[in-house]
Amino acid sequence: MRFSPRLRAVTAAAGLLLVTSALSNPVMAEGTLTVSSPQDPGSWDPVDTFLVNWASVATNIYDGLTYRGPDMELVPGLATEWETLDDGTRIRFHLREGVTFHNGEPFNATAVKFTFDRLLGEEGARGPQQSNYTSIDSVEVIDDRTVDFHLNKPDPVLLTKLAGYGAMIVPPVYIKEHGEEYFNTHPVGTGPFEFVSYEPKVGISLKAYDDFWGDGPTLSNLDYRFISEPSTAVAELQSGGVDLVIPPTIPISMIPTIEDDPNLSIVTTPGPTVYALRFNTKSGITRSEKVRRALIMAVDRQSIVDQILGGQAQVIASFQGERSFGFDPNMEPLPYDPDQARQLLQEAGVEPGARVEIDIRGNDATFAEVTQAVAAYLGQVGVIATIKPVETNTLLNDVIPQGKTGEMFQQSWGGWTFDFDNTAYAMYHSGQKWNPYDSDPKMDELLEQQRSLTDRNRREQLLQQIAHYAADRALEMPLYSLNAIYGINNRVEGFVPAPDSRLRLNRVSVQ
Incomplete structure (x- = not known):
């Protein structure tokens, strides 16, 4: 931390x-x-x-x-x-x-x-x-x-x-x-x-x-002001218009601005929030599991954490942080390997210049910067990414649930129970709001089986198995867990x- x-x-x-x-x-x-x-x-x-x-x-x-x-x-x-x-x-x-x-x-x-x-x-x-x-x-x-x-x-x-x-x-x-x-x-x-x-x-x-x-x-x-623009929120904090700015507002790049003000402080704590770019598994080049793996391997996520997020995050191998029940400390992320990514794209028949659209929340300045880096990495393996900012409520209530995204879309998830079930069931089970594209009977069976178990050790094993299975199918590009x-x-x-x-x-x- x-x-x-x-x-x-x-x-x-x-x-x-x-x-x-x-x-x-x-x-x-x-x-x-x-x-x-x-x-x-x-x-x-x-x-x-x-x-x-x-x-x-x-x-x-x-x-x-x-x-x-x-x-x-x-x-x-x-x-x-x-x-x-x-x-x-x-x-x-x-x-x-x-x-x-x-x-x-x-x-x-x-x-x-x-x-x-x-x-x-x-x-x-x-x-x-x-x-x-x-x-x-x-x-x-x-x-x-x-x-x-x-x-x-x-x-x-x-x-x-x-x-x-x-x-x-x-x-x-x-x-x-x-x-x-x-x-x-x-x-x-x-x-x-x-x-x-x-x-x-x-x-x-x-x-x-x-x-x-x-x-x-x-x-x-106790007064709450809805301020979606991070620079405005920080300016209000500096002027005394607000006393507290809550996550995920403050971009990493603005932390020094707050630290340099003698009247203000930055307070951080490890959180459950994880970030990923999930894949449209129904249409576009991301229908192919091989392509999805290639896109993941094309991105240097550790460099993103170090250079853009200032060390305020940890690279993740599955869609959960280390405090989540179901986290497997031995699970390794797919490595950054652009050569292997190009090979997989070639095997999948994807020609250089292929395009993907990435839908993101319009008010998340930090993630916008992260996505720009992702797009640059994808460009290095011959995939042209177009970033499409969408008003947050529209993205969450219309675009994603209705299956109207591009090939990739932002998913930020708090997992507030600190139990992988809270994330995995919503993300992977057939028919769930946040799973508009994929339906997998094996995944459904695993998700339902762990929900009824009182044996803590057996349930943890099943949750870890779910995490590995989702990674094997490359259902998302896991990025990081953010403080x-x-x-x-x-x-x-x-x-x-x-x-x-x-x-x-x-x-x-x-x-």
Whole structure:
């Protein structure tokens, strides 16, 4: 890991400051923290999104039954304890008392059942989260403070999944009264901050929830501004217009600019976010596995990490970082070998001057620079690459899911559970939103088999096998795992960087 000279020490003990506790003493909330976020997710409903930028805001609005903070430890959230029964096919949760939603509605077992009936029903089917929770067959209310989750098969990652995204507990009465569309833009949860206002493409404002069940908040207001242009976000940080810039905004090239300002600091931590250029396996020259391997071998990824990313990343052999469960430390990336790449292209019948289109997110300046380097390397083996920037929401919600990309397209994935299943199932299983081109019965079987295993060692072996199989088929060009890079004003105190950008800011304060 590479640190700024003024990088603040981050310890596991500091991370514990973010764990909420019902036994905490109340603190007078004061001060406003303004955060620059690179993307407006478009909906604040937990079932509607997979975006990290949703979680960086909504982790302060909502709670799950469990909670996982920057220290990576899973602890109680809205459930105070749980027990696994019936050979792993039933989990009983005991719920926290005295918790209310921001509209005054009580949190109870009915709210939990409503949340998961909704997630697993028609409303959830319209969003991307449902597939992460399909091991849940039903939720049974035992009494007002107890629920049983009946599973159709054991799910070794479920407790972690309950700490984020689609599993955030929502208010049944509020949603029934106001409707789904209203809830999309007027979120209500049980978290430390409650909704004030939202202006699409501009920002969202929150304020301290006085009746929050846990620790803090110490801030009176939390404002997010959606600033997609990195140079603008950094300029706002320098001028004091924002206090915190969250990943993946800050380009590596702008880190020295922030480090040179005595009022600012760079804070980094190893993150789960991995970057790849995935292949269209249905059309174009990338239909050929041999061509895909050639394109991978044509690119010197270590030089990209060293020269463009300033050492703030690690080259990856599969679509996961080293902290991911399922990571195989013995798996080697395909080597940089332009001569072998030319030979493979010739064997595949690809003539010099063949073209590929690479679709990338339009607001990701760092990746744009990386892609330019990739295109230059491909040019050296006779493949002409055209880079096509696409507005991020359009790329993610229309172009990729509808299979309208060129031969290669950017895929950045947080894998926030730090479990390869979260990535691999979404990327490789037939019919998934992020897998518009490929269908492989063998891969489907491997993915489904590991999901029901409680044997940790056997499951890890299968996940490693999936990683090797995807690499053998050259389904993507794995590039790198990037550190989470934050820019912060030194007036901010108590900030602990989250590896997955899911920031719980209830214990942060400003001078």
